[in-house]
Amino acid sequence: MKNKATGLKEIAFELNVSVNTVSRALRDCDDISSQTKEKVRKKAIELGYLSNSTVQFLKRDNRQLIAIILNNFKNDFFVEICEKLVKKAISENFDFTLVYTPKKVNVDVVKQCISQRVDAIITLIEVDDDVFSVCKLNNIELVVINKLNSNNNDACEIATNNIMGGKIAANFLFSKKIYDNFLYIGFDNNINSEERYKGFSSELKHLYNDKEFSLMYLNANENFDDVFIYLAKNFYNIFTYNDEVAYHLLKLINKTEDFQFVKNLNLIGYDALSLHNDGFIDINSIDYDYDLICEKAINYLKLKFKDSNIKLNKKTVIDVRLHTNLH
Secondary structure, three states: OOOHHHHHHHHHHHHOOOHHHHHHHHOOOOOOOHHHHHHHHHHHHHOOOOOOHHHHOOOHHHOOEEEEEEOOOOOHHHHHHHHHHHHHHHHOOOEEEEEEOOOOEOHHHHHHHHHOOOOEEEEOOOEOOHHHHHHHHOOOEEEEEOOOOOOOOOOEEEEEOHHHHHHHHHHHHHHHOOOOEEEEEEOOOOHHHHHHHHHHHHHHHHHHOOOOOEEEEEEOOOOHHHHHHHHHOOOOEEEEOOHHHHHHHHHHHHHHOOHHHHHHOEEEEEOOHHHHOOOOOOOOEEEEOHHHHHHHHHHHHHHHHHOOOOOOOOEEEEOEEEEOOOO
8 A cells, every 4th residue: 555645746746736735635625626626536546545544543453443324313214224234243343333414425424434433334325426436545345225326336235126116016006906096105316216116107007008097206305295185086005115104194194083094095115114123003015134234234344354355246136025914
């Protein structure tokens, strides 16, 4: 590995800029343009420069430190996955730290992780594009859970088969339907939601085979209360982005005390929280192996810690299946 001074000089020479510019770009200083930062990062990676701050810091018992990043401590799926990740990390003798950010993972969040001398990041939320190069530059392995749409090979990505989940939901609701009206409740600008809706809509078109049916999309962030407008129009076949949305819908319906809504409703969620936590009402949902997701993430890091140059599969799709409420 190149020492820091030599690395900065080489990068500066290649880009015909000052060493100070290179140093400030790598430290993400505000007076350096984003274009210059990106050029410096790319050239640094090309030349093999790596920050040695991590190497200079003596870790407790030489154990690797993994940062687990999330944006919601009330999200039950995140809580379940975090608990399993922590248990798996401890079993492999890794240290861990939890990092909270209210939005996506950006460079500032990564800088916070760098200050803690982390060796790897496992994030349950999406990341900005420039995070990939910053992590690579600082020799931090990156694992993104619940996202599989990046063209960047500098991170390990693990996600469920969203399109298949949407298709399974469509077949379930098609078999239970009273009316030919379907509603998907999801989130805009969310790749997982988009894929689940894509699988759902395409399978309904296949099932109806040119026969008429109605499918509507509702953005849960902006106009969730509009669900009652659709219920009044017999949109009783509902697929929600996840179980959190499904439980929220049931809570609202129960408050109305409208027996007709409850009687006719055919609902299916995603994540099967009732199977993984005893505190949830059992509902129809798309299930998958939580333990497998965490095992894939930690095992990937385990192998990378042993040999950073090892070639591993960076894209993992987790199979999904139908869970039905038999009560």
